[in-house]
Amino acid sequence: MPVRATKRGDERTPLTGDYDVLICGASFAGLAVARELAGATRPDSSPARVLMIDRYEIGERQTSACGIPTAWLEALDLMGSHRQTFSELVVNTPYGTSRWPLPWTFSTFDYRELCALLAAQGDAEFETAKVNGRTGNTVHTDRGDLTAPLIVDGLGWRRVLAADGGYQPPDAPLSRGLEVHPDGSSDDLAIWIDRSIVPAGYGWNFPAGNELRIGVGSFDPYFHVKDNTVKLAEDLGSEAVRYQGNWIPHKLRRATEGDIFFAGDSAGHCLPLTAEGIRTAFYFGVACGRELRHVVAGEQTREQALQTYAAFNDSHEWKYRWMLRTQRIVPRLWPPLLNRIVGSMERRRFVEWSFAHYFRIASPDLVHAAPPPQRRAQVPASAAA
Numbered sequence: 461m462p463v464r465a466t467k468r469g470d471e472r473t474p475l476t477g478d479y480d481v482l483i484c485g486a487s488f489a490g491l492a493v494a495r496e497l498a499g500a501t502r503p504d505s506s507p508a509r510v511l512m513i514d515r516y517e518i519g520e521r522q523t524s525a526c527g528i529p530t531a532w533l534e535a536l537d538l539m540g541s542h543r544q545t546f547s548e549l550v551v552n553t554p555y556g557t558s559r560w561p562l563p564w565t566f567s568t569f570d571y572r573e574l575c576a577l578l579a580a581q582g583d584a585e586f587e588t589a590k591v592n593g594r595t596g597n598t599v600h601t602d603r604g605d606l607t608a609p610l611i612v613d614g615l616g617w618r619r620v621l622a623a624d625g626g627y628q629p630p631d632a633p634l635s636r637g638l639e640v641h642p643d644g645s646s647d648d649l650a651i652w653i654d655r656s657i658v659p660a661g662y663g664w665n666f667p668a669g670n671e672l673r674i675g676v677g678s679f680d681p682y683f684h685v686k687d688n689t690v691k692l693a694e695d696l697g698s699e700a701v702r703y704q705g706n707w708i709p710h711k712l713r714r715a716t717e718g719d720i721f722f723a724g725d726s727a728g729h730c731l732p733l734t735a736e737g738i739r740t741a742f743y744f745g746v747a748c749g750r751e752l753r754h755v756v757a758g759e760q761t762r763e764q765a766l767q768t769y770a771a772f773n774d775s776h777e778w779k780y781r782w783m784l785r786t787q788r789i790v791p792r793l794w795p796p797l798l799n800r801i802v803g804s805m806e807r808r809r810f811v812e813w814s815f816a817h818y819f820r821i822a823s824p825d826l827v828h829a830a831p832p833p834q835r836r837a838q839v840p841a842s843a844a845a
């Protein structure tokens with residue numbers, strides 16, 4: 461069980477101040493933004509003041525099954541948190557089991573270790589504080605008000621810093637996910653597409669060394685997944701212990717609103733159909749952090765960064781639309797036909813083609829991509845941000 465380390469009582473001292481960048485949320489998206497801002501300097505070469513806040517200590521609250529294409533762990537130098545690697549996906553339907561040979565490997569990792577490794581690559585200050593809302597460029601927290609010209613919402617699906625107050629489940633494009641983490645081991649990365657487990661969605665077992673992460677995700681936010689998560693764990697001979705669950709956005713949203721940058725689940729960056737949201741949080745977090753770095757350095761204005769980042773987000777819209785379309789179609793397919801499609805995916809060429817496309821939606825090549833050419837200094841440094 462994670463040890464609760466968040467400041468409480470007398471330790472919860474007032475927290476106020478002005479920063480160059482304020483990153484709200486210190487999970488996958490927030491940490492990726494902070495990484496890109498490491499060593500950022502202002503136009504006078506002084507170090508940028510970057511503050512990252514989260515209601516919990518970094519890595520304290522695991523938010524997922526922590527499965528990701530291995531190439532992303534390698535690109536971000538996070539293999540120190542690696543637990544297990546898989547070269548095939550085992551797909552169970554009521555009619556049988558298929559083994560899809562993946563063209564790239566998938567790995568599980570330890571959340572706490574990954575967050576610590578990623579945080580160490582940045583140099584942002586960190587404080588625990590609960591974000592309650594925002595007025596203009598002031599973020600209100602339970603410890604006081606913080607201001608910054610550049611503010612990132614990496615707070616997850618609630619999109620806390622949105623002007624409209626974010627989503628209210630279940631009446632929102634959100635899926636429901638719940639999993640248990642019993643001790644145990646397996647060589648198979650497995651999913652279940654079976655309407656007796658969940659009418660629209662899938663069940664999973666992601667082994668991670670000596671732990672299994674067994675869960676059920678429902679695309680229908682009204683379908684409760686607890687009983688079937690427990691049943692799946694029991695069917696696999698495991699105990700339903702150490703629960704963790706959350707809402708999972710399945711619709712892309714605007715990546716900027718007013719002066720605020722959104723990355724990860726707050727922008728709906730989690731992929732529909734598969735509910736893969738870690739690598740996309742990294743991907744858009746890296747893209748966002750790079751834009752902010754240019755603003756801090758006085759190489760572009762905040763407005764230019766907002767525009768560039770929003771356009772980058774929007775250029776992915778059609779891919780998200782197709783994934784969402786597939787998410788809606790799959791639960792409606794006649795089960796024997798679905799089973800035939802699942803079986804056909806065992807053919808190497810088909811699985812290679814489809815998974816290569818899927819992988820490219822958020823490729824780790826972005827991490828190594830040459831930084832964009834230095835922006836022209838279109839504005840006096842004083843006007844930047």
Ligand SMILES: Cc1cc2nc3c(=O)[nH]c(=O)nc-3n(C[C@H](O)[C@H](O)[C@H](O)COP(=O)(O)OP(=O)(O)OC[C@H]3O[C@@H](n4cnc5c(N)ncnc54)[C@H](O)[C@@H]3O)c2cc1C
Nearest residue numbers: 485487488489515524525526527591616637724725737738
């Ligand atoms: C059961 C389940 C299993 C999943 N498994 C996988 C998987 O294996 N692979 C995958 O790619 N995706 C998976 N996902 C999806 C993935 O977890 C998310 O897409 C991903 O966590 C998004 O990252 P993020 O940084 O945007 O948001 P989050 O990880 O949700 O982080 C938000 C951060 O903001 C903080 N925060 C929230 N509100 C406040 C506030 N008011 N004040 C201060 N801090 C706040 C939180 O403490 C947290 O640290 C899973 C989701 C669920 C629910």
